[in-house]
Every structure is written in structure tokens, then in C-alpha cells.
Amino acid sequence: MTSGVDLGRPQAQTVGSDEDVVRVRQLVRTVAVAVRLSLVDQTKVVTAASELARNTLVYGGGGTVEVAAVDNGRRPGIRIVFADTGPGIADLDLALTDGYTTGGGLGLGLSGARRLVDEFDIQTAPGQGTRITITKWSR
Amino acid sequence: MALSADESGRLGELLASRSEQVTQRWTEIIAGQLRGRLSQAELVRQVQELHRALVDALSKGAVDLNAEDATELRAVLADFSRGQARQGFSATETATGVFALKEALLTALDNDQSVATLRDYVAFSALVDQMGLFTFETFVRTRESLIADQAEQLLELSTPVVKLWESVVAVPLVGTLDSARAQVVMERLLQTLVDTGSPYAIIDITGVPAVDTQVAQHILKTVVAARLMGADCIISGIRPQIAQTIVALGIEFGDIATKASLADALRHVLRLTGVETSRRQPRREA
Amino acid sequence: MERVPILKIGDILLVSIQVDMSDQTAVALQEDLAERIVATGCHGVIIDITALDIVDSFVGRMLSTIASISRVLDAETVVVGMRPAVAITLVELGLSLNGIRTALNVERGMELIAIDRADDRDEPDDDPVPEPTASP
Structure with missing residues (x-):
């Protein structure tokens, strides 16, 4: 579930190469600092973004990432949307299991990223692409 | 209107x-x-x-x-x-x-x-x-x-990290540990390890009246994080009730070193670092 | 693509990662390091990640792989300088960096390697020392 309102325009970054993943990390870091996340929370959300942006590139065949500062009325936060038009995920429960991988990784991308953020929303279906929205609130 | x-x-x-x-x-x-x-x-x-x-x-x-x-x-x-x-x-x-x-x-x-x-x-x-x-x-x-x-100031006040010995820092925890405070303490402990270059940390919980699952998890995560950074943590001062809670909650302390008192923990670390401790009047051997 | 420089100091290879690493840079480092270990005959590798503000699963895997490769090549790897926020995040992510030895800073890392080499000399070659690990 997501809540809160957008503050200002979200910043977009296309993900088509390895270097773009680095750019996503830098963009997320900038916004996370701007909404005054603690150092540990900044690190968590940047790490989650790195995992998910790599998924967008490797499994989704590339896509876009949108980063926005949000506010739920009580505290500010950062919201990131990862969207691709790739093959989608057939078995979501399995994909969210620790250690499950189809790409030869450690299988911690999705499940690990979910543990690092406050809100995690995923919309996907086979052939429909994948859209993941994560939010981290400042404490 | x-x-x-x-x-x-x-x-x-x-x-x-x-x-x-x-x-x-x-x-x-x-x-x-x-x-x-x-x-x-x-x-x-x-x-x-x-x-x-x-x-x-x-x-x-x-x-x-x-x-x-x-x-x-x-x-x-x-x-x-x-x-x-x-x-x-x-x-x-x-x-x-x-x-x-x-x-x-x-x-x-x-x-x-x-x-x-x-x-x-x-x-x-x-x-x-x-x-x-x-x-x-x-x-x-x-x-x-x-x-x-004020809550933040209170947190600052109540979480001292002290250097006990060359290479050894300690956090004497006093009072109820909620999740927020546990987190602050642990972050500060890890930062002190870096700042002082101390590879040993003693977390003393003598003054903690109760431990719930979340707090125990925080302590465990800190110990694991410290290991990732190249430091070892020893937990001391676990009171009988807390030991019972830990077991009842099914929390695994695994191979984390635990000692009865802060003194025991310090002695343990000193032995690991090769410092000799002896009594002033050694007992006579029979 | 940027490459991470590898310095040779005595019997040790020192890798200080100063760039925001892309996955390609990480893979390249892995290959470069294996070559350098063989070329120099060094018995210790120190990877300094003080400057890294995140370690995600890809970099984590790279570190594990480097440790395994260097072990096969008879060199000990120590990862040093991990930031507290990075360590906390790795624990939450579920990455335990199995098989990697860690130290707080370069100095401590060198001590670790020195102790290891000393132990090695004391023991006969056919008795491999079991690897202490960074996690339970």
C-alpha cells in the first residue's frame, strides 16, 4: 500500500545500461539526503534501489526509474518507481523468497530490497512487465 | 468562511x-x-x-x-x-x-x-x-x-559508549530498551568501533530490566554487523529472567560470546588480545 | 569504464575502491586481481571499502568470489573499512558475506594477514587451516 502526496516533480532516469544503475543510485542518494533520511536509512534505500534497478536492467530488459520526494502529512519520505516492459514475473511468491534466483545472482534482490524499505508494492504479470514502488519514510 | x-x-x-x-x-x-x-x-x-x-x-x-x-x-x-x-x-x-x-x-x-x-x-x-x-x-x-x-536529547544522554581498554569499547545499557533506542545505541557502537579502531565491543545489559524479541533482534543484528566490519561483540550481564525470555522466545544467540558480568567479559577480551591478568598475591600451588 | 587500481605493498596487494562501482567495474576487478595474484605471487589481498557508501548483493558476491579465487591461488583476502551503515544494511538485506574475513582498517587487515602467514609457516603444508568466517 502506498500513501502520501508527491512534493514537486519526480525525477526520471532511464535504465538501459550498467552505468545507468550507478546514476539511479546517485539520484536516489540526492533525494534521500534532501528529505533528511538518516544515514542508515539513506544507505538502506540506495541499496534497495541498486538491487531493483539492476533487476529492471537484467530481467526487465531495461526500463525507467522515477524518484520523488513525498510527504504523508507527518513526515517526509522518498518514493521510487521501477517500471519495465519485460516478461513480468509469473510466480511472485517464489520470486520474493530468499535465495530464489533465475539470473545466477544471490536471490536477495527482491526479498532483500523489500526488507530495506517501509512500503513495497509490486504489480506484475507474465508478458505485462513489472512495476515496483518502494517508499522509505524519514524517522 | x-x-x-x-x-x-x-x-x-x-x-x-x-x-x-x-x-x-x-x-x-x-x-x-x-x-x-x-x-x-x-x-x-x-x-x-x-x-x-x-x-x-x-x-x-x-x-x-x-x-x-x-x-x-x-x-x-x-x-x-x-x-x-x-x-x-x-x-x-x-x-x-x-x-x-x-x-x-x-x-x-x-x-x-x-x-x-x-x-x-x-x-x-x-x-x-x-x-x-x-x-x-x-x-x-x-x-x-x-x-x-527532548526525547532525542534523552537518547543521547542515555547511550554512552566508553573505551574500556586499548582495543576494547563497552556500552553499559541502563533502563528499558525500546526499538528506537536500541537502534541508536547500536549505530553509535558501530561508529565508535570505526573511530577508535577497536576490534572488541562489550554490550553490557546488566541495567536492562527486560528484553523483547525486537530488542534482542537489534542486539543480534548489531553483533552480526560488527562482525561484517571486522569486530567482535561480547554480551555481558544477562540476568536470569532475560536468559529465560531469550530461550522462551526462541532467539538463537548462536556462537555469540556471552559472559555473566562486565568484568568477566573484559577478562575474556584481554585474554584474546594477549594481555596477561594476574592477582597481586598469586595463590600458592600445592 | 573505470578500473580499480591494484597496488602491491610488500607481500600484499592493496585494492582501495574509490569509485561508485558499476557491475562491469566489479567484474573487471575480479579478473584483474586474479591475474595480479598469480603474476606477483602475493599471499595477501586487502580490499579497502572505506569509500563505498553502499554494498549491494552484486558487490557482496564479487567480494565473496574474490575471496574464494584468491584462496585457490594461496592468498588470503581481508575486506577492511566497511562503514557501519553499510554493515547494518547488509545484515538487513540478508547478505552474510560467508567466507570473507574482515577488519576495521587497513592496519588491522595487515596484522591479520601477517598472523596467518606466521601460522602457515609453523604448520606443515599438507594441513590446511580451516577458514574463520565473518559470520556465524
């Missing part, structure tokens, strides 16, 4: 022309309830400032407190209410300070009993209500941030 442009103009004029009368009555009412907790001069200054900001806003044609023209008025109100909150006045006293304006205005109306005046008064009264509510909200927000600041 907003004022019409006419109404705001008329009110602005009235307030300006009867300035002295209004502010004096306004000050009297507030002074009555504050019973000398604020100096007369300070009070007069505040009331005059509010009055001036209100007249300004109305003369610019402000018809609503949220209007652009009322920015200055909002700022003055917010200032007033923050001041009251910091000085320990109650929310009621703060809001009443603004509501008193209604009565003060009534004195300025003399005995004008026309229906038009009544209508203006009701419209104006709505604006004052808005101002009162705004003051109230600012008051609450100020108090909340005061509380948050």
Missing part, C-alpha cells in the same frame, strides 16, 4: 481607527488570565504586533487567513503561539489570547446596533476563529517538536 472584500476593508478601517481602544482592551483580557506570568511590556508588544499584522492583512484585502495577503499575519500568529508554547502556557490560554480580540472589538463598536454591523461582526468573528485554530495548531506542533527534541 471568508470575509467579503468590503467587510475586510471596513474591519481594517475600524481596527485602525480604534487602534488604542482595541489593543488596550485586548491586552487587559489576556493579562487577566495570565496573572502576571508575562511582563506587561512584553504582552503589549505582542498584542500590538498582532494588531498591526491584522490591520495590514485586512488593508491589503485579505479575505481569508489562508490567503496570500495574510502570509505576514500567519507568521506573526505562529510566532506568538510558539512563544506561548515555549514559555509553558496552556493551549487554552494561547487560543483564548486570540479569541479575546472578539470582545475587544465589541468595545470598539460602541453601541452601534445596526444589522449591518452585526453581520460584519459575525463575519469577523469567523476570521478570528480561524486565527484561533491556526494558533492552536502551531501550538501543538511546537509542543510536539519540543517533545521530539
Whole structure:
């Protein structure tokens, strides 16, 4: 579930190469600092973004990432949307299991990223692409 | 409810022309309830400032407190209410300070009993209500941030990380550990490891009355994080009840070193680092 | 693509990661390091990640792989300088960096390697020392 309102325009970054993943990390870091996340929370959300942006590139065949500062009325936060038009995920429960991988990784991308953020929303279906929205609130 | 442009103009004029009368009555009412907790001069200054900001806003044609023209008025109100909150006045006293304006205005109306005046008064009264509510909200927000600041200061105070020996730091935890505090303590501990270059840390929980699953998890995660950084943690001072809770909750401490007391833990670390400890009068061997 | 420089100091290879690493840079480092270990005959590798503000699963895997490769080539790897926020995040992510030895800073890392080499000399070659690990 997501809540809160957008503050200002979200910043977009296309993900088509390895270097773009680095750019996503830098963009997320900038916004996370701007909404005054603690150092540990900044690190968590940047790490989650790195995992998910790599998924967008490797499994989704590339896509876009949108980063926005949000506010739920009580505290500010950062919201990131990862969207691709790739093959989608057939078995979501399995994909969210620790250690499950189809790409030869450690299988911690999705499940690990979910543990690092406050809100995690995923919309996907086979052939429909994948859209993941994560939010981290400042404490 | 907003004022019409006419109404705001008329009110602005009235307030300006009867300035002295209004502010004096306004000050009297507030002074009555504050019973000398604020100096007369300070009070007069505040009331005059509010009055001036209100007249300004109305003369610019402000018809609503949220209007652009009322920015200055909002700022003055917010200032007033923050001041009251910091000085320990109650929310009621703060809001009443603004509501008193209604009565003060009534004195300025003399005995004008026309229906038009009544209508203006009701419209104006709505604006004052808005101002009162705004003051109230600012008051609450100020108090909340005061509380948050104090909570943070308390955290800072209650989480010392001390260097016990060359290469050894310790955190003596005292009092109830909630999740937020556990997190702060642990982050600070890890940072101290880096700053001092100490590869050993002792987490002493003698002074912790109870441990729940979340807190135990925090401690465990810290120990694992410290290992990732290249440091070892020893947990000391686990009380019998806490040991029982830990086992009952099914929390695995795994191969984490635990010692009965801080002294035992320190001795353990010193032995690991190769420091010899001996009693001054060695017991004679048989 | 940027490459991470590898310095040789005595019997040790020192890798100080100063760039925001892309996955390609990480893979390249892995390859470069294996070559350098063989070329120099060094017995210790120190990877300094003080400057890294995040370690995600890809970099984590790279570190594990480097440790395994260097072990096969008879060199000990120590990862040093991990920031507290990074360590906390790795724990939450579920990455335990199994098989990687860690130290707080370069100095401590060098000590670790020195102790290891000393132990090695004391023991006969056919008795491999079991690897202490960074996690339970």
C-alpha cells in the first residue's frame, strides 16, 4: 500500500545500461539526503534501489526509474518507481523468497530490497512487465 | 468562511481607527488570565504586533487567513503561539489570547446596533476563529517538536559508549530498551568501533530490566554487523529472567560470546588480545 | 569504464575502491586481481571499502568470489573499512558475506594477514587451516 502526496516533480532516469544503475543510485542518494533520511536509512534505500534497478536492467530488459520526494502529512519520505516492459514475473511468491534466483545472482534482490524499505508494492504479470514502488519514510 | 472584500476593508478601517481602544482592551483580557506570568511590556508588544499584522492583512484585502495577503499575519500568529508554547502556557490560554480580540472589538463598536454591523461582526468573528485554530495548531506542533527534541536529547544522554581498554569499547545499557533506542545505541557502537579502531565491543545489559524479541533482534543484528566490519561483540550481564525470555522466545544467540558480568567479559577480551591478568598475591600451588 | 587500481605493498596487494562501482567495474576487478595474484605471487589481498557508501548483493558476491579465487591461488583476502551503515544494511538485506574475513582498517587487515602467514609457516603444508568466517 502506498500513501502520501508527491512534493514537486519526480525525477526520471532511464535504465538501459550498467552505468545507468550507478546514476539511479546517485539520484536516489540526492533525494534521500534532501528529505533528511538518516544515514542508515539513506544507505538502506540506495541499496534497495541498486538491487531493483539492476533487476529492471537484467530481467526487465531495461526500463525507467522515477524518484520523488513525498510527504504523508507527518513526515517526509522518498518514493521510487521501477517500471519495465519485460516478461513480468509469473510466480511472485517464489520470486520474493530468499535465495530464489533465475539470473545466477544471490536471490536477495527482491526479498532483500523489500526488507530495506517501509512500503513495497509490486504489480506484475507474465508478458505485462513489472512495476515496483518502494517508499522509505524519514524517522 | 471568508470575509467579503468590503467587510475586510471596513474591519481594517475600524481596527485602525480604534487602534488604542482595541489593543488596550485586548491586552487587559489576556493579562487577566495570565496573572502576571508575562511582563506587561512584553504582552503589549505582542498584542500590538498582532494588531498591526491584522490591520495590514485586512488593508491589503485579505479575505481569508489562508490567503496570500495574510502570509505576514500567519507568521506573526505562529510566532506568538510558539512563544506561548515555549514559555509553558496552556493551549487554552494561547487560543483564548486570540479569541479575546472578539470582545475587544465589541468595545470598539460602541453601541452601534445596526444589522449591518452585526453581520460584519459575525463575519469577523469567523476570521478570528480561524486565527484561533491556526494558533492552536502551531501550538501543538511546537509542543510536539519540543517533545521530539527532548526525547532525542534523552537518547543521547542515555547511550554512552566508553573505551574500556586499548582495543576494547563497552556500552553499559541502563533502563528499558525500546526499538528506537536500541537502534541508536547500536549505530553509535558501530561508529565508535570505526573511530577508535577497536576490534572488541562489550554490550553490557546488566541495567536492562527486560528484553523483547525486537530488542534482542537489534542486539543480534548489531553483533552480526560488527562482525561484517571486522569486530567482535561480547554480551555481558544477562540476568536470569532475560536468559529465560531469550530461550522462551526462541532467539538463537548462536556462537555469540556471552559472559555473566562486565568484568568477566573484559577478562575474556584481554585474554584474546594477549594481555596477561594476574592477582597481586598469586595463590600458592600445592 | 573505470578500473580499480591494484597496488602491491610488500607481500600484499592493496585494492582501495574509490569509485561508485558499476557491475562491469566489479567484474573487471575480479579478473584483474586474479591475474595480479598469480603474476606477483602475493599471499595477501586487502580490499579497502572505506569509500563505498553502499554494498549491494552484486558487490557482496564479487567480494565473496574474490575471496574464494584468491584462496585457490594461496592468498588470503581481508575486506577492511566497511562503514557501519553499510554493515547494518547488509545484515538487513540478508547478505552474510560467508567466507570473507574482515577488519576495521587497513592496519588491522595487515596484522591479520601477517598472523596467518606466521601460522602457515609453523604448520606443515599438507594441513590446511580451516577458514574463520565473518559470520556465524
